Amino acid sequence: MTDANWEQTIRRFYEQEFDDSDTHGSIARMRELVSGRPEGDAEALFELAGVHDALGLEGKAIPLYRRAIETGLKGTSALRATIQLASTLRNVGDFAEAVSILELMPHAGTDEGARQAFLALALHDEGRYGDSLRVALGALIPTLDGYKRALTDYAAQLPSTFASP
Incomplete structure (x- = not known):
């Protein structure tokens, strides 16, 4: 599957198939989608993390985000995974790590405003x-x-x- 097809498939999943009231079904469908990618594929790990995160399963999303980043996620997906990891850490109360990640990450291109917004939230939660x-x-x-x-x-x-x- 080409990167363009993969992006289209993921977009379609969130527009047409994702149901936050059906945790099991949404995760099962995402697992089905990522099963078409190579084992340990960084993009697949990132999307699996994202669906867990979107369903409020932050504890399961965090290690998946970390693995996706460590596995060599590239480009916009790498920036977004880093922002999403930091946001999720903030949600579970790890404000200091969220701040550290967001302060140390490179300029996030079109997502720079999001990086700054999540950093502002994490700094506020940290009492700064x-x-x-x-x-x-x-x-x-x-x-x-x-x-x-x-x-x-x-x-x-x-x-x-x-x-x-």
């Missing part, structure tokens, strides 16, 4: 409120027509805080 707001403003400022200089200055003046959430 000034840092959280600075990241959120940093994501917003480039989209504005005016006030960029003033908001950039105000964001830079926010204190780096660490308080218990």
Whole structure:
């Protein structure tokens, strides 16, 4: 199956077949789809992680995300898997690892805004409120027509805080 066909198959799964009220059925269908990929395929692991995550099964998604990344996931999928792993870690209360992953990852291209949004959430959950707001403003400022200089200055003046959430 070509990469384009695989992407189409996954898109169709989420648009037509995924049912968050049928955990078993959705996982079984994704397992059926990934069975057509080579054993240990990074893209298949990523999609299997994603379906577990979407169904609220974060504990099962985390090791699958890690394996997908370690197996050599490439391109946009690698960036998204890293963002999704960090978001899922945040959801299970591992704020520090989520922050670390998101701060250390490279620019996420078209998903850079998502990386910054999840980083802002994780920083907030970690009790770093000034840092959280600075990241959120940093994501917003480039989209504005005016006030960029003033908001950039105000964001830079926010204190780096660490308080218990």
